[in-house]
Amino acid sequence: MGVMETIGTASDRVMMKLVAGLEIEFGRGAGQALGERFLEAEEVDFLWDAREQERWLGSYEGGIEDMDFELDRVAILGCLDGQWFVATVIVDGDGQPHGLLGRRRFDSRNAADAAYGIAR
Numbered sequence: 001m002g003v004m005e006t007i008g009t010a011s012d013r014v015m016m017k018l019v020a021g022l023e024i025e026f027g028r029g030a031g032q033a034l035g036e037r038f039l040e041a042e043e044v045d046f047l048w049d050a051r052e053q054e055r056w057l058g059s060y061e062g063g064i065e066d067m068d069f070e071l072d073r074v075a076i077l078g079c080l081d082g083q084w085f086v087a088t089v090i091v092d093g094d095g096q097p098h099g100l101l102g103r104r105r106f107d108s109r110n111a112a113d114a115a116y117g118i119a120r
């Protein structure tokens with residue numbers, strides 16, 4: 001028997017374990033602050049992994065000159081560390097994120113769904 005859960009739920013557990021590990025290493029109270037910094041530094045990867053929905057928005061024209069591949073803009077919706085988000089991510093043809101164009105946070109799934117529906 002298998003257990004299914006969303007990536008967002010799994011990412012919440014990952015964040016808790018990250019904070020716990022950092023507290024062991026650097027002391028109580030430091031784990032949350034360091035975890036937030038780590039999350040900030042790797043934000044696009046965490047958001048991409050925590051997405052529950054994605055929608056292609058179009059090609060990304062602001063890329064680096066002389067690239068051998070094309071990039072796309074993709075709207076994503078998900079939940080990370082207990083908070084809903086909608087973001088626009090730059091993604092390559094292999095589905096790997098390369099950058100973050102913007103992100104909005106929401107207190108509810110309904111508010112995030114509404115923003116995701118109009119993301120461009």
